[in-house]
Amino acid sequence: MIKTNYKNPDEQGYYGEFGGAFIPEMLYPNVEELQKNYLKIIESEEFQTEYQDLLKNYVGRATPLYLAKNLSEKYQTQIYLKREDLNHTGAHKINNALGQVLLAKRLGKHRIIAETGAGQHGVATATACALLGLECIVYMGEIDIARQAPNVARMKMLGATVVPATSGSKTLKDAVNEALRDWINNSTTTHYVIGSVVGPHPFPDLVARFQSVISKEIKEQLNEQIGRSTPDYVIACVGGGSNAAGTFYHFVEEENVKIIAAEAGGFGVDSGKSAATTFLGTLGVLHGSKSLVMQTKDGQVIEPHSISAGLDYPGIGPFHAHLFKENRAEFFSINDDEALQSAFDLTKLEGIIPALESAHALAVLDKKKFNENDIVVICLSGRGDKDMETYLKMLEDGSQKTEV
Ligand SMILES: *Cc1c(COP(=O)(O)O)cnc(C)c1O
Numbered sequence: 001m002i003k004t005n006y007k008n009p010d011e012q013g014y015y016g017e018f019g020g021a022f023i024p025e026m027l028y029p030n031v032e033e034l035q036k037n038y039l040k041i042i043e044s045e046e047f048q049t050e051y052q053d054l055l056k057n058y059v060g061r062a063t064p065l066y067l068a069k070n071l072s073e074k075y076q077t078q079i080y081l082k083r084e085d086l087n088h089t090g091a092h093k094i095n096n097a098l099g100q101v102l103l104a105k106r107l108g109k110h111r112i113i114a115e116t117g118a119g120q121h122g123v124a125t126a127t128a129c130a131l132l133g134l135e136c137i138v139y140m141g142e143i144d145i146a147r148q149a150p151n152v153a154r155m156k157m158l159g160a161t162v163v164p165a166t167s168g169s170k171t172l173k174d175a176v177n178e179a180l181r182d183w184i185n186n187s188t189t190t191h192y193v194i195g196s197v198v199g200p201h202p203f204p205d206l207v208a209r210f211q212s213v214i215s216k217e218i219k220e221q222l223n224e225q226i227g228r229s230t231p232d233y234v235i236a237c238v239g240g241g242s243n244a245a246g247t248f249y250h251f252v253e254e255e256n257v258k259i260i261a262a263e264a265g266g267f268g269v270d271s272g273k274s275a276a277t278t279f280l281g282t283l284g285v286l287h288g289s290k291s292l293v294m295q296t297k298d299g300q301v302i303e304p305h306s307i308s309a310g311l312d313y314p315g316i317g318p319f320h321a322h323l324f325k326e327n328r329a330e331f332f333s334i335n336d337d338e339a340l341q342s343a344f345d346l347t348k349l350e351g352i353i354p355a356l357e358s359a360h361a362l363a364v365l366d367k368k369k370f371n372e373n374d375i376v377v378i379c380l381s382g383r384g385d386k387d388m389e390t391y392l393k394m395l396e397d398g399s400q401k402t403e404v
Contacts (some may be wrong), residue, residue, distance in 0.1 A: 008205065015204075022200065030192070033107065034206075035201065044342075075370065076372055080378070090385060096124075101125070107191060111134065114179065118312075121195030122160070126159065126160035136155075139165070140175050154221055165178045208319060214247050232258060239357060240313055240316070245317065262328050262333075263276040265312035265335040266335065274305060278321075281294050334360040342362040347384075
């Protein structure tokens with residue numbers, strides 16, 4: 001029997017032993033304000049009317065659920081792609097950014113802060129702020145700013161202020177520290193838009209709810225297309241885990257739906273250059289919640305590695321840690337080269353260039369054998385435009401095998 005409490009955390013924000021809110025005392029007021037109000041606001045009819053209208057007419061939802069015939073033929077099974085790549089701004093992140101900025105307005109905040117690594121979440125948040133007329137400040141490591149120039153330009157054009165984090169390794173974790181410091185200093189005016197199902201309670205639940213539109217649509221679309229609302233498998237890549245949480249949400253308590261998560265193996269789980277948290281992580285606290293964390297014996301976070309910036313994270317959301325611990329989901333570790341190959345395969349076979357993150361989910365097709373009649377739904381979390389430099393390098397040095 002499948003337990004029926006996977007989806008919702010308890011009052012303290014725990015999924016099993018994972019979650020909670022581990023925050024400095026100075027953040028209590030902000031986090032408590034959110035905890036007290038988020039459900040009341042986002043479940044109100046007035047909120048839902050505005051949010052659903054924006055999802056439909058601004059983001060472009062529902063995104064298609066596409067039966068990929070050529071891919072299905074290759075793997076001898078029935079593969080459906082959930083096309084989050086067709087959302088405005090090119091990925092699932094906008095579902096959450098819009099929801100949180102709408103929530104912030106109702107909490108009386110007029111200033112939004114966010115942090116971003118590759119810039120995708122920064123762009124989504126800056127987009128929502130431009131649309132809804134809120135000030136937007138995005139913290140970003142100095143090194144990441146140099147590496148991600150096109151996304152920095154987008155954020156600036158959208159009216160956001162991009163603030164470099166110049167301490168430590170000058171990357172994502174330093175940007176998180178800067179954002180937290182800002183939130184402490186500006187608690188009454190400011191909402192912190194966290195970009196994945198991580199952070200102190202209620203963020204993992206809040207973000208999962210905003211992304212759950214993905215599995216809600218999959219159910220309706222499967223019902224329309226094949227006359228049943230549950231697939232045999234759902235597959236998604238996991239960085240922090242927001243697109244995966246959205247893809248799994250309405251299926252975690254459906255006994256006959258099998259759940260598969262793809263983590264970034266980097267150069268391989270034993271290489272020392274990996275981001276496969278369920279394979280390498282241990283119980284710890286990262287960014288305000290208790291979960292699996294890649295860390296040394298004395299609790300120093302280990303620098304992760306993945307070819308895809310969106311999966312290059314040393315933790316995993318508590319929702320997923322719980323699914324892993326309870327064996328409700330099967331986790332695969334996908335290496336950089338395997339993800340690259342899958343990106344080229346999808347492009348050749350279906351004419352869809354996926355984000356490198358999404359290519360990790362596709363690569364599960366090479367790791368697991370599905371039956372001919374299995375309905376396999378894969379979340380295509382984003383489009384590959386942002387990864388063209390990496391893809392181009394592969395094409396130029398000929399290391400990409402062209403036959404499929
Ligand atoms: C950011 C990103 C991810 C990883 O984030 P999750 O919170 O794990 O979903 C995956 N795919 C794309 C396209 C992204 O931009």
